[in-house]
Amino acid sequence: MAEEPVRLAFIGCGGMSRTHVRGWGALHAKGANFKVVGAADAVESLAAGHAATVAGWQGQTPAVYTDWRRMVEECKPTAVDVCTPHHLHHEVACGCMEAGVDVIVEKPLAVTLRAARRMLAAAGKTSAILAVAEQVRRWPGPRALAWAAGGGPLGTPLLCSIQHVGGARRDPAIQTVPQPMPWRLERVSAGGGVVVDIGVHMADLLLRCFGPIRRVTASCRCFADLTYGDGRRPSVEDAAFIQLEFDSGMSGTWTHAGRLAGEGVQNNTYYGTGGSVVAPGFYPRVPRFTSWDGAGVMEGPQFIAAYLAALTAPERERLFPSWVAADPLQPKGGDLGIQLELADFLDAVRTRRRPEVGGAEGLAAQAVSAAILESAELGGQPVLLDDVVSGRVSRYQDPIDAALGLA
Numbered sequence: 001m002a003e004e005p006v007r008l009a010f011i012g013c014g015g016m017s018r019t020h021v022r023g024w025g026a027l028h029a030k031g032a033n034f035k036v037v038g039a040a041d042a043v044e045s046l047a048a049g050h051a052a053t054v055a056g057w058q059g060q061t062p063a064v065y066t067d068w069r070r071m072v073e074e075c076k077p078t079a080v081d082v083c084t085p086h087h088l089h090h091e092v093a094c095g096c097m098e099a100g101v102d103v104i105v106e107k108p109l110a111v112t113l114r115a116a117r118r119m120l121a122a123a124g125k126t127s128a129i130l131a132v133a134e135q136v137r138r139w140p141g142p143r144a145l146a147w148a149a150g151g152g153p154l155g156t157p158l159l160c161s162i163q164h165v166g167g168a169r170r171d172p173a174i175q176t177v178p179q180p181m182p183w184r185l186e187r188v189s190a191g192g193g194v195v196v197d198i199g200v201h202m203a204d205l206l207l208r209c210f211g212p213i214r215r216v217t218a219s220c221r222c223f224a225d226l227t228y229g230d231g232r233r234p235s236v237e238d239a240a241f242i243q244l245e246f247d248s249g250m251s252g253t254w255t256h257a258g259r260l261a262g263e264g265v266q267n268n269t270y271y272g273t274g275g276s277v278v279a280p281g282f283y284p285r286v287p288r289f290t291s292w293d294g295a296g297v298m299e300g301p302q303f304i305a306a307y308l309a310a311l312t313a314p315e316r317e318r319l320f321p322s323w324v325a326a327d328p329l330q331p332k333g334g335d336l337g338i339q340l341e342l343a344d345f346l347d348a349v350r351t352r353r354r355p356e357v358g359g360a361e362g363l364a365a366q367a368v369s370a371a372i373l374e375s376a377e378l379g380g381q382p383v384l385l386d387d388v389v390s391g392r393v394s395r396y397q398d399p400i401d402a403a404l405g406l407a
Ligand SMILES: NC(=O)c1ccc[n+]([C@@H]2O[C@H](COP(=O)([O-])OP(=O)(O)OC[C@H]3O[C@@H](n4cnc5c(N)ncnc54)[C@H](O)[C@@H]3O)[C@@H](O)[C@H]2O)c1
Pocket: 011, 012, 013, 014, 015, 016, 017, 040, 041, 042, 043, 046, 066, 068, 083, 084, 085, 086, 088, 106, 107, 108, 133, 134, 135, 181, 197
């Protein structure tokens, strides 16, 4: 007998959720067995926009709600895709899991580590699937970096140095906060600025490639001198200067100052006993490998092809399922990482297995961001990850927890 389709619903239908809808649409076109039954957003027109888009490819129009709890009660989804502001992730995800619904939630897992721990506890109690939408590690370039660092040609990893500086094209005459999305600029709703927004992607990638981080030392600041027009200023950082110490002995630096104007300099560099992996851009999407003697250079596509060739057939099918990514170098249907994260969730829901990026992985990445913010809050003191994960160090997060009733 044919399997029932997974009954999927969207909660939070803003910018990133529209990208997810494109990803779900691509999977639908490739034969994935799910049906979108509802869309909920505090702004009804956004949920209605999702419903109209989905109707275009699935034939039936999902129901539209402004109250996600009502949608869960009435539409009875078996899985939800949550793309709300960060301070709602735990409330929505815990509410859904307690109603027996599986959850994929956008990064970061939660607004603070206390909120994250509640989500892991709810997943443990209910046996619901909890997945974090994390696309960066799934692109072929980052996968190739993980291969190179995990016994591949990079040898023993020694140093990573990541720079995201400038290129903001910001008119200095504009001094008011651009709308929409002011929630991103407030500590209580976002949990931090760029250290959370971009930082959890970097943290997840670094943990995946190089293993646990032991200690971070950081300072943060805000270069963009913006106000809301009434004298109030955003309460989160837009720049961070970070040193990382890995359990393995590897060292790292990450500099982010993406709100500076002028020429943008974005690159990722990774060094090991076997040579280097260097990639332009925010993330190592097209990494070039150079061997220790400089003689062996593999440009991005060649390096990625060498990685793909090194995979066993089952590994390749697990990481790049052929029905989603027949050719990972020429993906069809938009962002391959998004399609892969959604397909991984769908398979986890169907087979009741752990997703690749579940609550534990989401919490580990979020803890790196939290440790950076805690170190900066303590005036640049080194902070041990263990102390942040256990809750012994939480001065930055305490006011957020207090404001959200999590303390
Ligand atoms: N993976 C990525 O590359 C990436 C990129 C952008 C954003 N994100 C993540 O996606 C999430 C959403 O970010 P965004 O950029 O789409 O923000 P957004 O502001 O565009 O969307 C958030 C939506 O949530 C809705 N919302 C607010 N309160 C709600 C409630 N109580 N019930 C239902 N809906 C509610 C808002 O109306 C809005 O439409 C965040 O976790 C963010 O970090 C990830």
